[in-house]
Amino acid sequence: MPNTKRLPKSSQLKSEIAAYKRRRILEEATDLFFTKGYDSATLDAVAERLDVTKPFIYSYYKNKGDLLREICQTGIRLSLSALEGALAVEGTATEQLKVVVERVARIIIENQRYISVYLREEKNLNAVDARNIREMRHHFDELLGDLLAKGKKTGEFDITDPSRTAIWLSGLLSWIALWYHEGGHWSATEVVMDAINMVMKMVQPRSAASA
Amino acid sequence: MPNTKRLPKSSQLKSEIAAYKRRRILEEATDLFFTKGYDSATLDAVAERLDVTKPFIYSYYKNKGDLLREICQTGIRLSLSALEGALAVEGTATEQLKVVVERVARIIIENQRYISVYLREEKNLNAVDARNIREMRHHFDELLGDLLAKGKKTGEFDITDPSRTAIWLSGLLSWIALWYHEGGHWSATEVVMDAINMVMKMVQPRSAASA
């Protein structure tokens, strides 16, 4: 029965191709949502970029909102796994925080489109998706807060409330997605270095106290 | 000829009333754009909140985009005048920066709706308005950059590039509008104090150098 054996193989290939198509749709949609805004970007325009027609998109995504959900999820998921990966690196809180900022900042720059669409268009998500994504975001801030708490305990960090500080850091990182401009005045590396310096200054104690 | 004298008076009152109506429309529109997003918020809904009908709005604003422009302009104008007011206070760069952050942070919290609509919905402005508003924003960052440059010269601030640092500070302040929640975990005062501390740590030198 070679038939039953070939079937799974071919259907695997098919699903790989389908996944690829989904990814391409997502990429172009992200780019368009990023440049024109969610509402002004039409699915006809997304289709045109791929040289297909609107119903093509509808056979891979339920509707426009489903596409937005996936973009937002991708944005937050990428940041979250960069954070988790960085936290897996052994080291003092100080060392870990540097790795975290470096990696997350890089990921944000590389995936700016996903992340800034997520930050800007959150209001256009339906209630369920919005909740889900808010929870991922919250988890991000919590993990960051835990690291800060650890550093506070060891005396490496001079902060009062780790979870509040986490929100500031998280904001500083998010901000990159909103103003960084590829090929602009500053290089990605400069921005990443800056972010690391800023964050370390924000959390590390200084020998001399000031008014 | 008391007639000719009364005419300007009555027309002044009229224009005051017209200005009040414009303001009320703006307030409700801002609130609605803030909670539902620009595109999902309809002018019929804005009208309903004021117990009037849509054509009422059209006799005070040219169209929906005109309303958005005014919201965005209000947001950036408020921040800008808070900054300019703070810069007018005499003092060292350090003292001035503290005043700047305190006042601007307060204004941002008080006028959160205008500012977050501005940050979120910039993409929905027409080209001309967008340019105008980008210039005001740029001016804000420049003034902040000048203050940082002054502090760098006097040795009060330890930063490499004042204009780049200005963008980070500006981002830190903007971020407040995006996450602060009235009646949430933290009070406005806590957030303002935090902002001041964060900013000062970011720019002030520390006695001991670190890796």
Added chain:
DNA sequence: GTCTCTATCTACTGCATAGTAGCTAGATTT
């Protein structure tokens, strides 16, 4: 070479809402 199945397209519907033309009621003038 016919049959079937699947992926995509053509061509449409429906709806939400931005924006407007023209009416009305109430105040203002003479």
Added chain:
DNA sequence: AAATCTAGCTACTATGCAGTAGATAGAGAC
């Protein structure tokens, strides 16, 4: 009290686009 003026309303048009029903063509089975 007739004439005029104005602010706001009723009732409409127009359009852009999300979403879909049903046709079609091309690959693969037998």
